Amino acid sequence: xxxxxxxxxxxxxxxxxxxxxxxxxxxxxxxxxxxxxxxxxxxxxxxxxxxxxxxxxxxxxxxxxxxxxxxxxxxxxxxxxxxxxxxxxxxxxxxxxxxxxxxxxxxxxxxxxxxxxxxxxxxxxxxxxxxxxxxxxxxxxxxxxxxxxxxxxxxx
Numbered sequence: 001x002x003x004x005x006x007x008x009x010x011x012x013x014x015x016x017x018x019x020x021x022x023x024x025x026x027x028x029x030x031x032x033x034x035x036x037x038x039x040x041x042x043x044x045x046x047x048x049x050x051x052x053x054x055x056x057x058x059x060x061x062x063x064x065x066x067x068x069x070x071x072x073x074x075x076x077x078x079x080x081x082x083x084x085x086x087x088x089x090x091x092x093x094x095x096x097x098x099x100x101x102x103x104x105x106x107x108x109x110x111x112x113x114x115x116x117x118x119x120x121x122x123x124x125x126x127x128x129x130x131x132x133x134x135x136x137x138x139x140x141x142x143x144x145x146x147x148x149x150x151x152x153x154x155x156x
Contacts, residue, residue, distance in 0.1 A: 006060075010071035011039040013055055016089040017076075021049035027092055027122045058086075065102065073103035085116045092122035 014033035018026040029035060032042050042048045058077035059069050070076045074094025078087040088098055088107065097103050098119060107117060111129060119127040 007039060007057070008069065008071075009036050010059075010069050011035050012070040012076050012091060013052075013057060014040060016091060017078075019049055019051060021051065026089075026120075026124065064106070067102045068106055073097055073101075073106075075103060085118060086110060087118045087120060089120050090122055095122060 011033055014030045014035070016027060018024065019030060022030055022032065024030045030040075032040055032048075034041055040048065040052065057070070058064075058079060067073065070091075074091045074097030076089050078089065079085075090098060098107055107129075111117060117129040119129060121127070
């Protein structure tokens with residue numbers, strides 16, 4: 001398979017992360033976005049923030065299945081530069097999607113490969129899921145031990 005060439009109707013990257021340059025809080029639609037109607041209205045324009053221009057969607061960069069497109073699975077993935085950690089930003093309309101179905105299975109596979117996941121809930125709560133052999137559902141004690149509340153700012 002080859003990387004996914006198009007966002008299609010997905011524009012969750014315009015909703016889930018905080019974008020300081022646009023005074024956009026985490027979990028709220030950017031006022032420059034046209035959800036389901038083409039995405040960013042300033043795509044390619046000079047006023048588009050650098051962070052948006054440089055953003056690389058993990059789904060688009062990989063050959064992940066269509067059901068793992070962010071608007072379908074309920075979260076976006078941000079890999080750290082060292083690719084040892086992945087930040088998972090959860091959509092408020094699918095708050096438990098990372099635990100079940102294709103999304104949950106993908107995150108289980110990433111942890112099994114040694115990646116640590118930072119789950120960022122819509123309210124800013126962060127859960128650190130360390131790379132262990134248990135599944136997400138079986139690692140609940142570890143999730144709770146690392147759960148902490150941070151300001152809702154979208155940073156890892």
